[in-house]
Amino acid sequence: MASKKSEHGPSVNQRVTIREVAAKAEVALSSVSRALSGHPDVSDEMRKRVKEVADELGYEPNLIAQSLRSGVTRTIGFVVRDINNPMFALLARSCEQELRRNGYSMILVNSDGHIENENRNFSLLRRRRVDGIIASLVSEDSPYIKKNLTGPRCPIVLLDREVKGVNASAVLADHAAGVHQAVTQLIKSGHREIAFVTGSNNVYPTRNRLHGFTKAFEDVNLKVQPDLLAIGGFDADYALSHARILLNRNPAPTAILAGGHGALMGISRALKEKNLTMGKEIAFIALDQLPYLEVFSDNISTVYRDTEAIGREAALLILEGIEGEKPRVSVIETEFIERASSQGVI
Amino acid sequence: MASKKSEHGPSVNQRVTIREVAAKAEVALSSVSRALSGHPDVSDEMRKRVKEVADELGYEPNLIAQSLRSGVTRTIGFVVRDINNPMFALLARSCEQELRRNGYSMILVNSDGHIENENRNFSLLRRRRVDGIIASLVSEDSPYIKKNLTGPRCPIVLLDREVKGVNASAVLADHAAGVHQAVTQLIKSGHREIAFVTGSNNVYPTRNRLHGFTKAFEDVNLKVQPDLLAIGGFDADYALSHARILLNRNPAPTAILAGGHGALMGISRALKEKNLTMGKEIAFIALDQLPYLEVFSDNISTVYRDTEAIGREAALLILEGIEGEKPRVSVIETEFIERASSQGVI
DNA sequence: TTGTCTATAGCAAACGTTTCCAGTAAAGAG
DNA sequence: CTCTTTACTGGAAACGTTTGCTATAGACAA
Structure with a gap:
């Protein structure tokens, strides 16, 4: 060659x-x-x-020589759980922008949903002596994060993850609030059979969303029906197969929530299979800010969070960490935005 | 602080x-x-x-020390014209994956459409002593690329750009072929007033697409009507304002081609304003592989190119360059995929 | 004049590796 | 038994910077 x-x-x-x-x-x-x-x-x-x-x-x-001598690389590692999710493009972009404004470069690495890749990524970034790591973990019991507690460390900012016992900075979205608003509204409109397809609950967003979901029912003395919950995978395949089951249930769900990009993909395919249209035969709500929703389907109700703000905030937190400040947690609001896809059904 | x-x-x-x-x-x-x-x-x-x-x-x-001593960073710089374009997420992802398989990391920098940012980005990457640069240039007369000819250099792979006089590697898509197919099909279906909104023609894709567009008309002894061409900007605002003008033309266009993400965004807004539906009142064809099209609007005709293949190919070319091989150009095919949005009109 | 202070410049030691060169001991050849 | 070869090991220089320390010269005060 x-x-x-x-x-x-x-x-x-x-x-x-x-x-x-x-x-x-x-x-x-x-x-x-x-x-x-x-x-x-x-x-x-x-x-x-x-x-x-x-x-x-x-x-x-020669920045390499400067780094060696000064012990500072002015580089931040960004570990992303699964870059297939277009939300991460938004996140990484705003974060990189903010970092660059402050004289830092970003190395982006993708774990593709596998914990082994994630560990390799952390290891690589540490060997590269990045000044800080921003990470969206595959799972919340990452050995690397915990190791970072005892060994020599660099500042860490977790994205939408809570790792117990680890005193790291984090940016958390208040998913519960938005989901609570959304479900409350659905219930108010008469929906009872509300299905929910979302990722595995070994990560904060799922748990937090579920909390908002459950609370909306409890608030009006209703009970969540467990067989309307499909919790376990962020990928489209998981969502597709479980959405099929949900749609065949008796009574059929009159509304369905999609917990992110993968869920949205899978569900929309399942709906198409059964010739159901969002906002007509079934109410539909997407969680997360998904950039393409604004292009085409501006009629889709969504639980919105300002993803770019999350990226900027993560950048600020990591810079704080580099300056030696104590880790802290920053919370980003979410908000239910009602559009056609969740109205007028029932 | x-x-x-x-x-x-x-x-x-x-x-x-x-x-x-x-x-x-x-x-x-x-x-x-x-x-x-x-x-x-x-x-x-x-x-x-x-x-x-x-x-x-x-x-x-310590990879920093290793780099200093060995003169090799095992890092590739990726300069992207405008990361807003979701196509680049696809591209960067597949490229990063391939690079990592070969033991390289990727530093991604965004020029946001401005040549000054682009120059800063090149400068930064060179100071970081990256082993190679993969770049999607804002314009084809980048001073940095030309400077690289004379000064000490690192291998470069251009994405969809032809810089005259510069003997760099490149991955070029054969846009002309796909556009030619698409327009030929439209003409065959009876369309004559075919509009085309696309980016500025100081870059290869525009020129190349225009070539395919024109040739399709010439093949059947027809002439392109210049006032149906809106050539000048990749951004949605440009597309929106020019799409409005085009739609108000008399006679109105019966078909419209969108040259990429920005054009698609702008045009789809303009259509909505006039209450026109793609595939009903007007035929519509999108150029480029846009990931979200597969999620929602799987009925949109498109000139497809395998974006991930482009990313992989760019990675391979840069690795070749690092190994000392001569620069070479790799061409990626495009193909017209006909769906509902361009059928049955007229 | 002498001494102190200030401003600036130079020397040399680091930073953490890799790699060239020389050295040593054991093994094999004669 | 000696000589050459083989197989390793150790010492030290180098990669391109930054930075603490020292040196010099002029300014100013006594």
Whole structure:
């Protein structure tokens, strides 16, 4: 494969170093370093000369060497549970933007839903000596997070996860509130058979949503019917197979909640199979802010959270952690936005 | 802000180095390095002992130091024109996956459509000494790309861009073929007033699509009507305002092509304003693979390209470049997939 | 004039690895 | 038994920076 060697022009891949700048400007290495890094103990004349020579030679500081010497990489690792979920694109984007505004780069790694990948990702990021890690965990008992408690550590911000005993920063969405609003509204409209398809309850969002869901029923002295809950997987396949079962139930559900992107995909397929239309034969509510909903299906009711705000907040928390502040938890509100898909049924 | 200092337990942020492993194992530094890096000149016993001690101490190799010494970072920079476009999520994901399979990490940076950001991004990546850069340029006369010709360089893979005079690798989609198929089909169905909204023609995809578009007309001795072309912007606002104009034209277009995500967004809004439904009053075809189309609007005709294949191919090309191979261009096919939105109108 | 202070510059030691070179002991060849 | 070879091991230099310390020179005060 690497048979025919490159014939890239005459230029060698040899970069100009601070040493060459120093030689050409006829000053000491240390003076060049100080001049370029904005150190105060440098005369204006020296700084000017050094900068001129550096520009002339096309000097590009070696961030690797700087990192080694200074112990700081100005890099944040972002571990994402499953990048298939378009919500994460939104999240990663706003986060990267905020980090870059503060002079940090982001390394994004994807766990694809597998805990082994996640562990490898953490390990990689630590070897790369990132200054902090923002993580959306596959499961809440990640050995790596716990290890981070005892060993040498870097600041961590968890996204929508509660790890007991770990004093890490976190950004949590108040899913319960939005779901509570949504379900209350459904009940008020006369719905009783409300189905709910969502991810496994080894992570905070599921538990938290379930809490809001249950409370809405309890508030009006009704009981949740367990066989209307499909809890166990974030992926579309899980949602599809369980939505099929739910739709065949007797009595059939008159409303259905989709806990995120995978659930939405699976359910919408199941509905299509049975020729049911959201907002006509069955009420439908999507949880999470899913960017494509705004493009096409602006008639879909949703429990909204400002995903970009979550990304920005995560960036701020990690920067705080790097500055040595104590970990803290930040909560993001959610809100039920009612549109056609959950109205007028029944 | 950084007032109250962290009270992180007793562990200091001091990592164990190869030196400490050497001390504890009572061997030389160099032996530890060789033992852990798989160098052949190490006895089995030595390797075993060193590995035991390293595990025991929780040694995590410092990739920064390794990079500095070896001159290789095993990191690829990915410069994306505008991460708002969901197509790029698909692209970046498949690319990252392939890179990671080969032991590389990816740093993703977003230019947000501005050439100044793009230049800053290139500069940053070079200072970070990435081993290669994969880039979707804002415009094809990027000074940085050209500079890379003369100065010390790293391999570059361009995504859907042709930069004249620059002998860089590239992955190009054969947009023309798919657009040609699509327009030919429309013409065959009786359409004559076919509108086309797409990005500025300072980049390859626009020029290439336009080529396929024009050729389809010429093939049957028809002429493209210039006032049905809206060429100039990838963003939704541009598309919206120009789609409005197009829809008010007399005679009104009977079919409309959307050149990517932004165009699709803008056009679909304009259609909604005029209460036109795709596939009913007007034929509609979307260019590019847009992930959300498969979720909701599986009835939308589209010129498909395998975006994930593009990502994988870009990864392979950059790895080739790192191995010293000559730059080369890889072409990805496109294909017209006819669905309801472009049938049965007229 | 001498001494102290300030501003600036240079030297050299680190940061944590890899790798070249030299050295040693055991093994095999003659 | 000696010589060469083999198989390892250790020492030290290097990668490109930053930074603590020391040195110098001019300014100012006594």
